[in-house]
Amino acid sequence: MERVRAKKHLGQHFLTDLGIAEKIAKSVTGHQEVRQVLEIGPGMGVLTDFLLEENWDLFLVDIDKESIAYLHKKYPQLGDHIIDADFLQFDFSKVIEGEYIIAGNFPYNISSQIFFKVLAERNKVIEVVCMLQKEVAKRIASPHGNKDYGILSVLLQAYYDIEYLFTVPPTVFDPPPKVDSGVIRLKRNDVKVLDCNEKLFFRVVKQGFSTRRKTLRNALKSMGLSDEMKQDPILDKRAEQLSVSSFISLTNKLEASWKK
Incomplete structure (x- = not known):
């Protein structure tokens, strides 16, 4: 052939x-x-x-x-x-x-x-x-x-x-x-569903890396951070410093802050 x-x-x-x-x-x-x-x-x-x-x-x-x-x-x-x-x-x-x-x-x-x-x-x-x-x-x-x-x-x-x-x-x-x-x-792996809002998790990860040299406080600014959320020390970090579990935690914190 x-x-x-x-x-x-x-x-x-x-x-x-x-x-x-x-x-x-x-x-x-x-x-x-x-x-x-x-x-x-x-x-x-x-x-x-x-x-x-x-x-x-x-x-x-x-x-x-x-x-x-x-x-x-x-x-x-x-x-x-x-x-x-x-x-x-x-x-x-x-x-x-x-x-x-x-x-x-x-x-x-x-x-x-x-x-x-x-x-x-x-x-x-x-x-x-x-x-x-x-x-x-x-x-x-x-x-x-x-x-x-x-x-x-x-x-x-x-x-x-x-x-x-x-x-x-x-x-x-x-x-x-x-x-x-x-x-x-x-x-x-054994994870069927993440312990957070999965759609929001995807959004947070993508937005977090959109300006990877900046802290998450700046990178996530467009997502409407509450005054309380802005004080959270996790936002002092850059996206590359967060593990999967930390991103899950961040997603839950963001969602909870919007409900207050």
């Missing part, structure tokens, strides 16, 4: 190192009762081959028509498990029942958007094993108090236990990207 041409506008960098592909596939641990894995952007199936060896109930999704045609020829046994769609727009409940795992070499240009969709589907997505730009991977796995810690760090760590697994050099891709990549694993 002819090779699929990597397309710059889709952020495609095809992994060529079989050893790394196998290592990523073996990093998918899952749960005994959950066997469904959705691979995002399989390209020519380098990772797919190893996921199939692990006997997962595999689904593939790609927006690239050329890749879809290639995958149908390479994996005729997958049939309608090969999905021609935009991951960000598609409703996977139409094809995958219950909980599932996400794996893949994420396109750099939409990796953050992929994770916001994972958050929206957090009660179905029990694990994510993925490769993405090292800078973004480090940020997601970063603990509070670190300069890399940001919006996605807080939101994802609220619902997932996150590990940075290993770094991948540009030389193992075709075409090679200009930066290193990183592989991370997210495993759903």
Whole structure:
């Protein structure tokens, strides 16, 4: 079969190192009762081959028509498990029942958007094993108090236990990207619902990091801080200094102050 041409506008960098592909596939641990894995952007199936060896109930999704045609020829046994769609727009409940795992070499240009969709589907997505730009991977796995810690760090760590697994050099891709990549694993924790208003929590986190060099007192000014709330010492800190539990506490304090 002819090779699929990597397309710059889709952020495609095809992994060529079989050893790394196998290592990523073996990093998918899952749960005994959950066997469904959705691979995002399989390209020519380098990772797919190893996921199939692990006997997962595999689904593939790609927006690239050329890749879809290639995958149908390479994996005729997958049939309608090969999905021609935009991951960000598609409703996977139409094809995958219950909980599932996400794996893949994420396109750099939409990796953050992929994770916001994972958050929206957090009660179905029990694990994510993925490769993405090292800078973004480090940020997601970063603990509070670190300069890399940001919006996605807080939101994802609220619902997932996150590990940075290993770094991948540009030389193992075709075409090679200009930066290193990183592989991370997210495993759903036991938190079903946060101990606060979740919608407000998301808003507070995003607003808190909107001006990350400023204290939270300044960053959250537009949220209508009461005079009493303005005196709270938690607002002397910057967003990057707050853990997930501290953000939950801040959310509850804000909501309580508005009710007084």
